[in-house]
Amino acid sequence: MENTICYRLKSQPRKFDKNPPTVCYDKPEAAQVNKAEYDEKRYNAIMGDVVETLVVPKKSARTWTMEKGDLCRITICEGSQVGDMNFWNLDNTKERFYSGKTRQIHSTHLKIYDRLWSNLPYLNPMATFIFDTLKDYGIDEDGGSCHDVIGTRCDDYTYKLITGEDRFGSCHSYLTEAVKERGLTEADVHDVWNIFMCTGFTRDTQQYFCKPSPSRKGDFIEFIADMRLLVALSCCPQGDVSIAVGQFVPDEVCHPLKVEIFRKKDK
Template sequence: MTDAKPSSWCGKGDKPRDFAKHKPIICYDQPEAAVISKVDYDNKRFLAVTGELLETLVVPKREARTWTMQAGDLCRITVHEGSQVGDMNFWNLENRQERFYSGKTRQLHASHLKVYDRLWSCLPHLRPMATFVFDTLAKYGIDEDGGALHDVIGTRCDDYTYKLITGKQRVGSCHSSLVKAVVEERGMCEQDVHDVWNIFMCTGFTRDTQQYFCKPSPAQKGDFIEFIAEMNLLVALSCCPQGDVSVPVGAEVPDDKCHPLKVEVFRQK
């Protein structure tokens, strides 16, 4: 039997391997469709929010709801009572096979969306579904740990992963809430629910192990985001049962950590 080699052994003698150093290369240059006129969208936002308020709904804590928008409508989502994160899905209202593609949105913009970024649809369509136009938390930026808000990294909490972590069965996640909402309100099915835009959620990757982390959301009562629909949309929002995400998945979340979110839809007159 031969002696086991240490983990640092490179397989070519005992000389450590040297790796060339390179500067990071941005893989995806933003296409023209990903870069908007800020002046034009500020004007669109002004005309919408000073226009007609079409709909107001409150998504209860630990639940999800759906609503529709026409191209050009503006949606405002407000932290209604206390700190709370939300998970969002988007579909083309006329063709639900075209839905939000978080991975491509991440590649074309960033891991965390900021004002004037866009939300993109899945292949083979690959076009803007909505444009992010306002954020009361925009100044948070990127913190000392690399944390930032409104990510397109996390896939949504779900009961399948909860069982992997805890060994326990439950129904009580963003996935199950979104499924319930689209089944009961729109006659859809579980497979229609997809990876999400995590709004108000502070996340990043640890520098040492590159693991996905979260921090308690800095969002407070009265904070809000706004986006403008680029096509006729069906939208779903879950008030995450993790609340402000100050408790890791698998641990019990106190009810007072969870709050509703308010949705308002505006249209230019």
């Protein structure tokens, strides 16, 4: 009898009900911003002062701070390059960027007027994405899009898992070194916002994929700080991410990124 039941189960494939998808977090009011208000904030900041300028060298990371209302512009200053970003509340670094919740509230790839949210139990908007020269890329024929919050930063642990070789040279290790000057440790480095990166999931196997970044010299993104921030940015050693992790990456595909902080003038 038991064998008969097993045979019937094998010979009669299970049928599943067909249901339409339900968007779990369908534009909650708290996640929406007044576009006119943020456009004005952007204008006021850009018409104000550049209070800091720095260049993150290729294959390294740097940190900077922002006051609430500051605008950060990150520019492709030499050649196509992706970056991995971390965010902390400057006044309480236990509060930090939560890529998973940001993904749930908005989408897998951030668009202008989306926000970057902090971890539990805080769940505050940390910054608002306000401008993007790549916004017209949209979603391509393979489902790829830019600026994702799905992929974790590359790291030397996974590199060894793939290749069997030890190395120092990943976004995780660069970010870890950069935050030491701020009194933070490896444990404070967290999942990232992948800027300028073109990614998605394959339709047949649902595997995470990357494409060469569509960014070119002069492209930039901007975001506005919604609280006082400590920010870290790594210039990924994968460069434009045209080569799979574990394979040799020529140095010439890696480039620096320029960072500028704009602040509204005091009245």
